[in-house]
Amino acid sequence: MGAVIPVFFPLLEKLPKNSRFKKFLRPPGAKAEEEFLRDCIGCGQCANVCPNKCITLYGLEGGLENLATPKINARAQGCILCMACTQVCPTAALEKLEPTPEGKQAVAMGTAFVSEDICYSFAGRTCGVCYHACPLPGKAMTLGLYEQPHVHAEFCVGCGLCEQACVHMPQAIRVVPIANLNERLRKKGIPA
Amino acid sequence: MRGKIQWLRRAVQISVILMVLITPFLVQYRVLLANNEIEALRRGNNGRFSGKIYLTIDRWMRRPSKEEASNLNSAAEREKVARRLENVRGNVWSAEIFGFSLTDPLGGIESIFASRTVTKALLIGMLIPVLVTLVLGRVFCSWICPAGFLFELTDKMRNFLVKLGIPLRSISYSTLNKYTLLVGGLAMAFFVGLPLLGYFYPPALLGREFHQFADTQFYESLAGASTTGPFLFSGALLFIFFIFLIEITLAGRMWCRYFCPGGALYAILGSRRIIRIANTTSACTNCFECIRVCPMGLNPMATEPGLECDNCLVCLTSCQPGSLSLDFPFKKIIQANGLAKEDKPAQKIAS
Numbered sequence: 001m002g003a004v005i006p007v008f009f010p011l012l013e014k015l016p017k018n019s020r021f022k023k024f025l026r027p028p029g030a031k032a033e034e035e036f037l038r039d040c041i042g043c044g045q046c047a048n049v050c051p052n053k054c055i056t057l058y059g060l061e062g063g064l065e066n067l068a069t070p071k072i073n074a075r076a077q078g079c080i081l082c083m084a085c086t087q088v089c090p091t092a093a094l095e096k097l098e099p100t101p102e103g104k105q106a107v108a109m110g111t112a113f114v115s116e117d118i119c120y121s122f123a124g125r126t127c128g129v130c131y132h133a134c135p136l137p138g139k140a141m142t143l144g145l146y147e148q149p150h151v152h153a154e155f156c157v158g159c160g161l162c163e164q165a166c167v168h169m170p171q172a173i174r175v176v177p178i179a180n181l182n183e184r185l186r187k188k189g190i191p192a
Numbered sequence: 193m194r195g196k197i198q199w200l201r202r203a204v205q206i207s208v209i210l211m212v213l214i215t216p217f218l219v220q221y222r223v224l225l226a227n228n229e230i231e232a233l234r235r236g237n238n239g240r241f242s243g244k245i246y247l248t249i250d251r252w253m254r255r256p257s258k259e260e261a262s263n264l265n266s267a268a269e270r271e272k273v274a275r276r277l278e279n280v281r282g283n284v285w286s287a288e289i290f291g292f293s294l295t296d297p298l299g300g301i302e303s304i305f306a307s308r309t310v311t312k313a314l315l316i317g318m319l320i321p322v323l324v325t326l327v328l329g330r331v332f333c334s335w336i337c338p339a340g341f342l343f344e345l346t347d348k349m350r351n352f353l354v355k356l357g358i359p360l361r362s363i364s365y366s367t368l369n370k371y372t373l374l375v376g377g378l379a380m381a382f383f384v385g386l387p388l389l390g391y392f393y394p395p396a397l398l399g400r401e402f403h404q405f406a407d408t409q410f411y412e413s414l415a416g417a418s419t420t421g422p423f424l425f426s427g428a429l430l431f432i433f434f435i436f437l438i439e440i441t442l443a444g445r446m447w448c449r450y451f452c453p454g455g456a457l458y459a460i461l462g463s464r465r466i467i468r469i470a471n472t473t474s475a476c477t478n479c480f481e482c483i484r485v486c487p488m489g490l491n492p493m494a495t496e497p498g499l500e501c502d503n504c505l506v507c508l509t510s511c512q513p514g515s516l517s518l519d520f521p522f523k524k525i526i527q528a529n530g531l532a533k534e535d536k537p538a539q540k541i542a543s
Contacts, residue, residue, distance in 0.1 A: 036444075037386075037387045038303075041302065041303050041390055042285030042391075043285050043293075043299065044283070044403055045287075047403070049278055053410075057403075060427065064391070065386055068390070068391070085400060088281070090293060090300075090305045091295075091313065092312075092314065180502055
């Protein structure tokens with residue numbers, strides 16, 4: 001049996017990883033998706049220390065490679081960037097970050113995208129809820145006419161608090177995980 | 193003294209199981225405490241299990257001193273207690289207990305193989321388990337593993353069913369199966385980057401399930417109503433139940449003996465262990481009791497207990513003539529100096 005298994009390794013590497021499932025955000029400080037999946041042992045200590053319970057663990061819904069790894073469903077609960085999870089990871093799949101302004105800026109979980117066709121502010125009804133939820137206001141997000149949100153991708157860390165706070169249903173602002181981001185931009189023809 | 197070793201082992205096992213059961217609830221209680229939701233919980237308590245369990249923990253936390261009872265209502269005190277509770281987290285797979293970071297060597301080595309890098313945090317976590325295994329052998333399996341404790345119950349059930357006259361099969365497989373699984377899993381981690389061994393490693397599954405359970409209870413306690421329906425657990429407990437059924441009916445202690453990849457790793461780490469079971473053949477009466485009781489299906493009468501022995505010391509307890517004993521390098525020196533008591537049971541039988 002042991003001799004047969006290595007024969008399939010090249011085939012297993014060719015499998016489309018992660019492509020079939022909706023991706024959620026990873027906790028702050030997570031390494032690049034491939035590396036993160038290799039490091040994470042699924043112990044759940046990051047979910048244990050999370051003070052606002054935004055980190056939950058994947059079940060089988062995320063496929064075998066995601067099983068028991070942490071995720072953040074931003075619409076349910078965004079990350080408050082307290083960095084407690086980055087301090088406890090036993091395998092350093094989450095790299096250590098400090099809850100200082102510099103540490104918060106170093107987080108790269110994703111980037112928020114505004115759907116201008118359904119956003120209240122872009123329809124002329126002043127809202128601005130997402131701006132008031134943003135932990136980096138004025139940098140990651142600025143307001144235009146009628147409090148229209150403008151996301152600045154170079155500063156947005158993708159914590160998901162804006163998506164959680166959005167009063168429109170479905171949400172008019174979505175955080176795209178960093179693992180999806182490059183694919184998405186590539187599809188649009190923008191270099192990552 | 194010999195009989196008490198098994199009591200000690202049971203005490204250790206049960207305390208580990210209690211830790212695995214209670215830690216998830218402590219973790220959720222910390223969130224309730226930090227968010228100041230205990231008062232609301234007490235007011236909205238309608239006798240559900242979920243509300244009761246967190247209020248019980250709250251009563252424990254307030255008990256040590258009467259002054260703290262009032263202080264726990266202040267934000268600063270709550271934060272202090274929550275900070276202290278942060279030091280207890282995780283499960284048998286990887287945990288932190290009062291400053292000691294512990295990671296299962298199986299998870300650690302898998303992570304090292306998959307990422308092909310070694311991190312400091314991981315080495316610190318693996319230090320204590322690996323050192324203990326190098327000295328004492330595969331004691332994790334027999335003294336600590338909560339799943340091992342559950343599977344030991346299958347032996348009792350088998351004996352009970354046999355007494356009732358129900359015919360049970362006892363299939364045995366090759367013990368090499370578990371080493372194959374370990375090597376296959378590590379090769380999978382190294383070449384494909386999928387750390388799969390943790391997904392069918394019963395102690396890790398148990399810990400994960402209890403955390404999941406406490407999590408659903410957290411939301412249930414706040415909602416005051418059932419949020420999940422009767423299906424609280426996911427597939428992992430089904431897997432363990434499946435092993436349980438097979439072990440009772442078809443193959444005794446199947447998982448631990450033949451298929452556990454973690455056991456394989458501990459066996460390899462503990463192969464040069466210092467403390468071993470040894471048979472001083474002069475007193476041995478060839479009663480074969482030790483072979484009958486050995487949970488791993490070994491032959492402790494042989495001079496070398498070998499790779500599979502997990503130092504559970506059941507054979508030592510059951511040995512009536514006192515022929516089996518623990519062997520460690522300095523034993524002869526200690527005995528020659530009269531520091532250790534001589535084994536008495538043999539003399540009793542002689543008189």
